[in-house]
Amino acid sequence: MITANIQKINQEIGVHARLIAVSKTKPLEMLMEAYQGGQRIFGENKVQELVQKYEALPKDIEWHLIGHLQSNKVKYIAPFVSLIHGVDSLKLLQTINKEGEKNNRIVPCLLQIFIAQEETKFGLNQAELMELLESISQEPLPHVQICGLMGMASNVDNEVQIRNEFKGLKNVFELVRQRYFLNNPHFKEISMGMSGDYLIAVQEGATLVRVGSRIFGER
Numbered sequence: 001m002i003t004a005n006i007q008k009i010n011q012e013i014g015v016h017a018r019l020i021a022v023s024k025t026k027p028l029e030m031l032m033e034a035y036q037g038g039q040r041i042f043g044e045n046k047v048q049e050l051v052q053k054y055e056a057l058p059k060d061i062e063w064h065l066i067g068h069l070q071s072n073k074v075k076y077i078a079p080f081v082s083l084i085h086g087v088d089s090l091k092l093l094q095t096i097n098k099e100g101e102k103n104n105r106i107v108p109c110l111l112q113i114f115i116a117q118e119e120t121k122f123g124l125n126q127a128e129l130m131e132l133l134e135s136i137s138q139e140p141l142p143h144v145q146i147c148g149l150m151g152m153a154s155n156v157d158n159e160v161q162i163r164n165e166f167k168g169l170k171n172v173f174e175l176v177r178q179r180y181f182l183n184n185p186h187f188k189e190i191s192m193g194m195s196g197d198y199l200i201a202v203q204e205g206a207t208l209v210r211v212g213s214r215i216f217g218e219r
């Protein structure tokens, strides 16, 4: 089942987006099943669970942290994480830079942008985003690579609203790319779309979709 689900989603999303299998709360056996079906990118939202799964599973897996990250936990994932999706403050970025330096790595990150019309979601608003980008253009962080933006649409059934939120993220991405990353080929990722809305996300320009329950079943 898991492998069939992954194949189906890969066919739907095509070549412009990559699938992150969001395996939070799921046991190692299920991740191994996905791995044996060819899946190599997994996403987790808790640092401890990410580290445990990293240690237990094959080393050619790319691990993405998709959830909120606290500064004091960066050190546990800095040695191996492939992409941190949820960066939403300069302080966190500075901590990632420091831990990247200790590990002699450049840690790939996405800046999380607030796009939903909901109070609870993390992320930077546009003014905060610009402020952060100004700060790091003055004072670069050599052990961090900003690879793009991440966002979560509102948890609603309204497709028009979701599509507009994704369009908004894509617009911010283009604006930021032109202003700050024009000669930087690394700034190319738009992480948006989950089980309920990944098709809309891909239509609106997602390059990474984060899909959990459609692959592994409900949590």
Ligand SMILES: *Cc1c(COP(=O)(O)O)cnc(C)c1O
Binding pocket: 022, 024, 045, 066, 067, 152, 193, 194, 195, 196, 210, 211, 212, 213, 214
């Ligand atoms: C859990 C989670 C997902 C996947 O959610 P599904 O609806 O199960 O696909 C995607 N992104 C983030 C940030 C998550 O926490």
